[in-house]
Amino acid sequence: MRLTSALASSILAGSLVLIGATPAHADETPCMRGVPGDAATGTEVDRDADEENDTLNSLRLDEVHRIATGKGVGVAVIDSGVSTSKILSARPGKAFAQGKVEDGHGTIVAGVIAGKGDATGIAPGAEIYDLRVAAGAVEGETTGPSKVQAGDVTAAVKWASANRDKIGVINISIGFEKPNKALAAAIDAAIAKGIVVVAAAGNRDPDAETEDEESEDADGQDEPPAAPDEVLFPASMDGVIAVTSRSADMSMTSEAVLVGPEIDVSAPVVGLRTVMLRNLVCTISDPASSWATAVVSGVAALLLEDQRLTPAQVKTRIEVTAQGGGNENAMDGHGMVQPYEALTRKLAISATGELRTERARSAEDYVAAKPAPLEDRAAERRRSLLWWGMGAGGLLVLALVLRPLLARRRG
Secondary structure, X not given: OOOOOOOOOOOEEOOEEEOOOOOOOHHHOOOOOOOOOOOOOOOOOOHHHHHHOHHHHHHOHHHHHHHOOOOOOEEEEEEOOOOOEOOEXXXXXXXXXXXXXXXXXXXXXXXHXXXXXOOOOOOOOOEEEEEEOOOOOOXXXXXXXXXXXXXXXXXXXXXXXXXXXOEEEEEEOEEEOOOOHHHXXXXXXXXXXXXXXXXXXXXXXXXXXXXXXXXXXOOOOEEOOOOOOOOOEOOOOOOOEEEEEOOOOOOOOOOOEOOOOOOOEEEOOOOOEEEEHHHEEEEOOOOXXXXXXXXXXXXXXXXXXXXXXXXXXXXXXXHHOOEOOOOOEOOOEOOEOOHHHHHHOXXXXXXXXXXXXXXXXXXXXXXXXXXXXXXXXXXXXXXHHHHHHHHHHHHHHHHHHHHHHHHHHHO
16 A cells, blocks of 8 residues: 655754655655554555665665674664554653654654564664654644754763663764754763764755756856765764765765765665554655664664674774775765675774774784895805815824824934
């Protein structure tokens, strides 16, 4: 069955962006941020089509889940709340906003991270902790999340830090246009405690001009593309993994999402199945950095299942193993995330996130052989002189012995 409710455009609430999908038509069977319409029953699950799903093929989830599922790793979802169902469970967290869960944004995010069954969760064994910082009634067909306060997000991050024994990853698919000192301090403290923080770079206003298109000046000459956008806060923080989204054809453009030098990695999302309100399974049909952030949070949970890694080590491993890893560009940093490579590639990374290259590791393990002695070109001459000396000495001794005998004969 196809979803019949229409989607409205994303809403800016003051300086906050609750990052969701860009506008889409109902016949695209998208995940919806708001309350689904009464006629909506979900999307058809066609597993045969999965073989042709570029996103699933790139993520290699079947192979990944033979290695890890994120079992036992707690992921705090700081968002609009999580609606639980048979295919998406959540541990008790805390609500920092009043009201019911009436926006599906947080549920979609949680479903991408740890959805089970018909949902294609990245880390289905992970444990979701619902930290709700947004709520609000949905009027008509608008998505309408209530305005999120930076203070509530700060409080949610502090709650996760206080529960470090349960939480390994914090997912923040929320962004602010301006930095907030209290929130920055809370995030730094969480990272210092060993929690990986992943945040969304942000989505582009669909009514704005695409900045990677060339324009013409007054003389009709082509001008170079505009400089990349600055990503939203807290994705702009150094210790946070900043994520943007790939488009439906797996390319990296700035048509739907914000890009810039502060991006760490990108992730494919179109074609993933996740969960909506009212226990609906839905398919993501549009790129959005919120869903991409959830993908990377899932990868972080996979890495933490059986390994004791620092946030810096997780960040470096995700970056270095990304498609194009190690070659940052202005669009999506190190490139598209590769979960299988992140789990399997042999890397030596220090606790502070410094990568030791293959050449450096070889140098550390190499033990130099003892140098061969230099060739002694005078050795043969010395041996000859020695033999001549010994011969002369012998003759001298013989002469001394024979001298008395010869003297007697003469007498």
